[in-house]
Amino acid sequence: MNAAVLIEPGRRMEVEDVDLAPPQEDEVVVGMVASGVCHSCLHTYDGSWTGFPMPIVLGDEGAGVVEDVGPGVKGLKPGDHVILSWAPACGQCHYCVTGRSQLCERQVPVRGALFDGTTRMTMDGKPVFHYGHVASYASHSVVPASCAIPICQEMDLKKAALIGCSVMTGVGAVLNTANIQAGESMAVFGVGGIGLNCIQGGGLVAANPIIAVDVNKGKFEYARQLGATHCIDASQDDPVEAIRDITGRGVDYAFIAVGVAEVIKQAWESLAPAGTSVIIGLPPTGSTVTFDTGSLQANEKVMRGCKYGSARVRDDFPRMVELYMSGKLKIDELISKEYSIEQSNEAFGDLAAGELARGMIVFD
Numbered sequence: 001m002n003a004a005v006l007i008e009p010g011r012r013m014e015v016e017d018v019d020l021a022p023p024q025e026d027e028v029v030v031g032m033v034a035s036g037v038c039h040s041c042l043h044t045y046d047g048s049w050t051g052f053p054m055p056i057v058l059g060d061e062g063a064g065v066v067e068d069v070g071p072g073v074k075g076l077k078p079g080d081h082v083i084l085s086w087a088p089a090c091g092q093c094h095y096c097v098t099g100r101s102q103l104c105e106r107q108v109p110v111r112g113a114l115f116d117g118t119t120r121m122t123m124d125g126k127p128v129f130h131y132g133h134v135a136s137y138a139s140h141s142v143v144p145a146s147c148a149i150p151i152c153q154e155m156d157l158k159k160a161a162l163i164g165c166s167v168m169t170g171v172g173a174v175l176n177t178a179n180i181q182a183g184e185s186m187a188v189f190g191v192g193g194i195g196l197n198c199i200q201g202g203g204l205v206a207a208n209p210i211i212a213v214d215v216n217k218g219k220f221e222y223a224r225q226l227g228a229t230h231c232i233d234a235s236q237d238d239p240v241e242a243i244r245d246i247t248g249r250g251v252d253y254a255f256i257a258v259g260v261a262e263v264i265k266q267a268w269e270s271l272a273p274a275g276t277s278v279i280i281g282l283p284p285t286g287s288t289v290t291f292d293t294g295s296l297q298a299n300e301k302v303m304r305g306c307k308y309g310s311a312r313v314r315d316d317f318p319r320m321v322e323l324y325m326s327g328k329l330k331i332d333e334l335i336s337k338e339y340s341i342e343q344s345n346e347a348f349g350d351l352a353a354g355e356l357a358r359g360m361i362v363f364d
């Protein structure tokens with residue numbers, strides 16, 4: 001099978017003919033239809049996130065068709081349409097049984113491997129590692145069965161791919177993590193693939209105002225299309241002051257959808273009393289932020305993380321599909337450019353330049 005293989009951070013990926021072993025116990029093989037190009041993969045590609053085994057096949061946002069299932073797989077068969085989840089769920093641990101499967105305690109023994117500690121991809125007999133189980137920059141991927149979430153056959157799989165990471169993370173941050181009520185105010189720092197989905201999540205629950213903050217004005221057209229009521233150009237204006245001008249007391253929720261430590265501080269300072277900062281974007285490995293603890297205590301502010309939009313993927317992926325099919329969730333508007341697998345480096349280049357809502361690799 002064909003895969004874009006990264007040999008080391010900072011190098012170009014090469015499309016290689018990779019050997020794919022058949023699925024083992026509780027695994028399935030998925031023929032990929034499309035894969036979104038995600039910022040977390042870009043962080044690994046450019047080396048700002050460290051600790052990933054190499055060589056590796058990146059890609060955490062894919063959808064496709066089940067081609068084969070390993071022993072013990074229940075509820076999936078060849079021909080099923082699936083969205084891939086990068087968070088496997090054992091269904092047995094404390095977090096799975098209490099409805100927080102995004103925090104499942106079952107971990108792989110070796111980063112970049114599957115649960116038995118080995119990979120299904122090899123080149124010249126040597127292992128090629130999986131990025132976040134999904135490894136979707138490849139024509140095929142073997143994933144744990146709990147990472148392949150079945151959806152209805154009517155859903156366009158190209159659109160479905162984006163549900164696998166950016167849509168779920170952004171919309172889920174608003175609906176699940178923050179659980180915003182109609183009329184509560186919010187700001188979104190960083191208007192990329194995830195930030196735009198925070199904005200549309202705010203629209204779904206009638207948050208107001210919905211303030212977009214970015215240093216790239218070019219993104220504001222997308223932001224308005226998805227429901228932003230105000231846009232702040234942080235390269236020109238101080239976003240903390242600008243948010244206070246709009247809201248009076250600050251925002252009830254600030255979403256940080258960009259991996260820059262300084263922005264976490266700005267978002268914190270833009271909060272109203274009792275406001276909540278939701279950290280989604282992850283700054284470079286080892287980053288720290290300092291803040292005034294007095295403002296936390298006196299104003300009862302909350303700072304919390306958000307993993308995968310606090311998704312219960314088995315329930316939330318089909319929910320996102322239904323919202324899209326009923327015209328309430330926008331996905332078409334998010335896809336700004338399509339690439340072939342051979343153009344995957346170019347896709348990262350465009351993403352790094354900040355020009356896209358979402359780029360998408362499409363397989364034949």
Ligand SMILES: [Zn+2]
Pocket residue numbers: 038039040041060061165166
């Ligand atoms: Zn992602």
Ligand SMILES: [Zn+2]
Pocket residue numbers: 089090091092093094095096101103104105106
């Ligand atoms: Zn679990």
